Amino acid sequence: MFKPVTIKDIAKALNLSTSTVSRALRGGYEISEETKQLVLNYAEKINFKRNPIxxxxxxxxxxxxxxxxxxxxxxxxxxxxxxxxxxxxxxxxxxxxxxxxxxxxxxxxxxxxxxxxxxxxxxxxxxxxxxxxxxxxxxxxxxxxxxxxxxxxxxxxxxxxxSDNRQGAFEATEYLIKRGCKRIAHVANAEQLSITAQRKIGYEDALKKYGIPVNPDLITYCEHGGREQDEVEQAVATLLAMPEKPDAFFVASDRLSMGCLSALKKYGAENILVSGFSNSDVVELFEPSISCVRQPxxxxxxxxxxxxxxxxxxxxxxxxxxxxxxxxxxxxxxx
The missing domain is CATH 3.40.50.2300 (Response regulator)
Known part of the structure; x- marks a missing residue:
């Protein structure tokens, strides 16, 4: 069981009394500056914080x-x-x-x-x-x-x-392919996240199944996870500015899905099909509309x-x- 570091532990490590350590941590005037600094430096080193609870x-x-x-x-x-x-x-x-x-x-x-x-x-x-x-x-x-x-x-x-992110991404991408889409952009979350890697694999699996080459230019990452709308809008704008723009978007997280829908509407691209991850209960009210992968x-x-x-x-x-x-x-x- 986890045991937080206590004042007693610090006192033992520094060969001081618990009362001396306690006074030093409180900034007591009766403790020498040298001892006070010794205690404070050690407390900072081990990431100690007083825990009255x-x-x-x-x-x-x-x-x-x-x-x-x-x-x-x-x-x-x-x-x-x-x-x-x-x-x-x-x-x-x-x-x-x-x-x-x-x-x-x-x-x-x-x-x-x-x-x-x-x-x-x-x-x-x-x-x-x-x-x-x-x-x-x-x-x-x-x-x-x-x-x-x-x-x-x-x-x-x-x-x-x-959740089975790979299968969910596969089904969302396959749906777009069956609707006739061939240039499917993928707006992904931060690259190092476990869900990002698995959802990208599912997206690529669907493309490969139907003989559609994976185009790295159609894949973009939002390192802030959709927290910064400007980042999402820039990603969408860059994709829409391609000589051959995407005919669909697969969006890999709930927050990114909302951000992408807003950006597509802003740039007048509401006719582009969107499929993504979302657990919202009112997806049918979104504009543009979105087919979604729901997680349990x-x-x-x-x-x-x-x-x-x-x-x-x-x-x-x-x-x-x-x-x-x-x-x-x-x-x-x-x-």
Missing amino acids: ALSLKERRSYSIGIVVCEVANVFFSQAIDGIESVAYKRGYHVIISQSHDRYEREVTNIEHLANRSVDGIIISLAAETKNYEHIERLNAQGLPIVFFDRILESMETHKVT AFEMGRIATEMLISLIEAKYPVDEYETRILNTEFKPIGT
Whole structure:
């Protein structure tokens, strides 16, 4: 079980009394500047933050779970949170939700804050901007249970749950091909995300099945995950400016889908067919219209929570982990 560093740990490491360390951290005047600086430097080195909540916890258990998602307003993530809560509260755990807004720095801050509030574990979907995973790997190595969902970190040994992104992308692209489209642009999320790679493979699989060459010029990445509309509009504008412009768009995330539809309308390209990932319940109202791949977000959240609680409550060290891949559902326009 994860155990945050305490004042007692610092005192032992520096061969000081706990009261001296406590006063130094508070900036007490009765502590010499040399000792104060020694304590503060060491605390910064080990990323220690005072945690008054932990002092009152029995058996170092808070019965709380930290959640890190890019945006609660995103329909997919709000549905996943519903799934998380459906399990957590029944099992006696509180849920603390934080948003990264697809920013790396915000993700780091949120995870460290949750860890220092002594959550018993964290469920996370990676931010689009995250390329350095040290902040997650360090806490996991210290014993904090972490489970990934949707955007997973494949290199970390822990439980993960995601959807069949490759098959979903294949079906969405195949639908466009069967509607007669041959120059299908692919607007993708940040290149390093696990979902980006899998959805790109599915897109390419469909093209290859029907003998359509994969054209790298028709593939563009939005490194901010659709958070910056200017980036999405620039990507769409560049594709529409090609000598042979696309006759369809396959868009690889919920937020990007909304951004692309807005950009296509702005540039007067509403006649172009669009297929993409979206869990919105009102897709039929979108203009231009969109055929969509729906992910089992609620189920994903539910399973991730069961996985996390199994790690938290394990009586013995866990060394076997599972990656669950759930089926998606493709919904053509008008269905």
